Amino acid sequence: MDERDGLTALNCFQRASDMAFKYRLGAEAQAGTQLNLALAYRLIGDLEGAASVLQRLLQGDDLVPDQRAMVWNILGTVHFASGRYRPAAHALLRAWRLMRNRRYVSELRVEVAGNLATVYLELRRPTRALTWASRAAWQARHAGTPHRQFATLQLIAARLALGETERAARGIARLERSILPEHASLFWRLYADHALRTGDPRRAMALAARSLDAAVCDLSAEDITAAARALARHKGCDAAPHAAETLIAYSRTYRSWITAFATACQQLELAREKQVVALLVAADGLILTRAGGEEILHKLTLQGYHAGGRMDAMPGAGLSLDEAPADLSTGSNGMWGWAQIIADHHTDGVAPAGGGTSTRGPTAFRTERRASGDSPPAWVFVWPPQPAMARAIATLSAHIRQVTEKEQQHHEEAQALAKLTAFHRAAVALGGPLPTPELIGRLLALTQQLSRSDGVALLFTERDRGIWDDGLDGRKLWRSRVTRRVATTGRPGRLSVHRPRDREELGRLGLSSLLLVPVFFGGDSCSAVLAAGRLAGPEYTEAELELVTFISRQFGLALENAALRDDLSQRLDTLTRDMQLARRLQEAFLPPPVLRHEGIEVAGLSLPAKFVGGDLYDYVRFPGGGWALVLGDVMGKGVAAAMLASMLLSLVREVWARQVVGEEVIRRLDLRFAPDLHRARALATLVMAHLDPGNGTLRAWLAGHDGPILWHHKGWRPLSRGGGTALGLQAGIGSVVQIETRLEPGDVVLFYSDGLGELLLGRRGAGRSNEVAGVLNRLGLSPQPERLQALLGKIRSLAVHRTLQDDVTVVMISVAQSVSRRVSSCADGVLLV
Secondary structure (H helix, E strand, O other), X not given: OXXXXXXXXXXXXXXXXXXXXXXXXXXHXXXXXXXXXXXXXXXXXXXXXXXXXXXXXXXXXXXOHHHHHHHHHHHHXXXXXXXXXXXXXXXXXXXXXXXXXXXXXXXXXXXXXXXXHHHHHHOOOHHHHHHHHHHHHHHHHHOOHHHHHHHHHHHHHHXXXXXXXXXXXXXXXXXXXXXXXXXXHHHHHHHHHHHHHOOOHHHHHHHHHHHHHHHHHHOOHHHHHHHHHHHHHHHOOOOOOOHHHHXXXXXXXXXXXXXXXXXXXXXXXXXXXXXXXXXXXOOOOEEEEEEEOHHHHHHHHHOOOOOOOEOOOOOOOOOOOOOOOEOOOOOOEOOOOEEEEEEEOOOOOEEEEEEEEEOOOOXXXXXXXXXXXXXXXXXXXXXXXXXXXXXXXXXHHHHHHHHHHHHHXXXXXXXXXXXXXXXXXXXXXXXXXXXXXXXXXXXXXXXXXXXXXXXXXXXXXXXXXXXXXXXXXXHHHHOOHHHHHHXXXXXXXXXXXXXXXXXXXXXXXXXXXXXXXXXXXXXXXXXXXXEEEEOOOOOOOHHHHHHHHHHHHHHHHHHHHHHHHHHHHHHHHHHHHHHHHHHHHHHHHOOOOEEEEOOEEEEEEEEOOOOOOOEEEEEEEOOOOOEEEEEEEEOOOXXXXXXXXXXXXXXXXXXXXXXXXXXXXXXXXXXXHHHHHHHOOOOEEEEEEEEEOOOOEEEEEEEOEOOOEEEOOOOEXXXXXXXXXXXXXXXXXXXXXXXXXXXXXXXXXXXXXXXXXXXXXXXXXXXXXXXXXXXXXXXXXXXXXXXXXXHHHHHHHHHHOOXXXXXXXXXXXXXXXXXXXXXXXXXOOOEEO
16 A cells, blocks of 8 residues: 555555454454555546445444544545535535544544545535635644645645645645645646746746656656646646556556655756656656756746656667757757666666667666566656766666565564564463463563553553553553543554643653553453653654554453453352352261161262263161161262252152062152153163061062172172163163172172273173172272271272272172170160261
8 A cells, every 4th residue: 555556555445344254253353354454445546436435434333433533524525526416515514524623633633624625615615615724724733744734735735725825835845845645746737836826837837747757756646637637737738648548557656666666866856966867667659757957847847748648759769869948048949868787686787788878868777677577667768968977867766666575575574583482482472371460461561562561551541450560650640631542432542742732641641752552452442551661862653653553463362361260260269159058058968878777787988070960879777677778879060960969869768768678669660750860861870679677588679770699608799680671761760680698797788870880890871780899809809897998998099099080889788797796785776987
């Protein structure tokens, strides 16, 4: 865009716009790319395409008032360039109304008011044009030099339209020595208009030609068109239909040579040489631009040697110079001498080509870049014939072009390296999970180091998040109008001492330069403002602003990740507390670890694979003297399985309240619990047992569960392989396997869930009861009657050193060696340990 390479800019911004919408980068990115796309359309001259993009952008609801005003302003200038003056005025008035009650958009106010003045001049309403030009000048008091000069030019144009030539002349005299390049073409056009109104048409034509030279040097298509028309009008003829279009095309083709030629003539101070002039001519003889003394430039214009004109013949092209122009200094007829040289892009010297110097034509030098053919060769013409001057201009132009391209390449490489460095340092600084305060501290230190700032600050838009500053007064900075503007609009700001209003703001803050960049995280709106300030030294450059903007994106990503991490950590802490509470409640719902009565001891243990488990167990002594126990395993782990296990255990206790056990009890439980299992898409296995202490008979009923294991005569052996139908599979009609055995003193029966098999065997999937018995024997895990807790402790120690894949639940019941002795020593009943 800066090089006025419209086609490349259009391609880049079109791809950027597509990416912004494809990846949903937010309203700010989408609107920004669309606005730049419209500017690129305008740069290549496709005004209809620019208007279409801008109107589509205005139909959205994502623009803030400042952005909407900017879009209306640009749309107005597009309508104006298309010759649609009334729609242009309508669009510009819409932009002005949007800024009516907003104080901090003075520069945009200057542009809108000045553009309205231009539109009303074309509508032949000079009085209203003067009104708007005056408003632009009033708003420009606190703006920078470009906007102040722009407003002054609109005032001059309006006064000329009203016939106030003397007041217009005062404005022209004030600007003549300090006019900026971007306003030079308009200034010389107004100067030419003033000369024509004061009765000097020859001077008016010469000034119009200078306006065309300035437009070509500025590479402005709109200024070239306007200046070409003005020149034709002052010459008293109609402009050629395609003259402006041809010159615009050539200026784009030769843009690098034009810029280098203008810079070379400026360094050689050619404007002070009143009787010397240099012309840059295309390969086919079209004059691109000129430089030299004002007097001789005027004489050249009268003889047709101006931008857009053609040389009568080109040296070395096989053309003669028989029809040479008159001697510009004496007015007598004479011949121009010429010489041709080639300026090599890679060397500081030049090599002669052709025939050296000739008196048949002007001194001419051909500038050519041999390395890359991106731009055709151009010729430098100098009058009067001065080979040394022509050699100097051509050589210096080639050298400037080379240096400019190298500087641009070096600048791009430096920017890319700075971004990579910032990214690398940010990655190193943010390695690993960090608390938010430490994260902000590291990022601020990184910003201060890379931007070479004296102070940095991070100002959150939500006040409860606080203000983080180092070297800057964050609270004073937050009260600044510029900070609030950045937070509201989401656009970066760079304060410069060259702008009066910025100078006052910097003085209040005690800084010499300030950068303010928005930080986005957690949404499309600005969430914080990153500030970098210097107490003294050079101002921040655009490259440094871009670098801090790049760092702000890393800020946003890091803060967003930190916020997510903090939120997840908080949720995890809450969930952990809830699960710990659930685990305590589940443990409280289980029976006491050990029950003993009259030589019978029952003990149980449950180790959930997670905080809570899906296993259940219980045991109780009926008033008649019998013992009942149950162990179940609900499919799955975690909260859902734990809830189902609690429901099943409640049903079992409800049945046991009536002192009922047996096969029919399990069928009723299956019938009643099956709907809950179906809704949860789960199953449950169950084993229920009853021990009659009088004769030592143990009966057990299995519903899809593993069979128990018996310790007898110093060894484990299975009582049954298990079997039956799991609860929830065939509600109320599933099979139940019954086993019965007589326990002798010293016997221990172990009931377990399949998690114990996985723990002992070291593999997933339930193990057979004979495998579990064999592992227990190999490990030497023998029970001691009346001390069952010791064996449970060994099982617990095994689980501590391994990752449980399933819940482990064990219930054991034992008969003492001497029941009569035990009863006499424990006549008080149940003993809880």
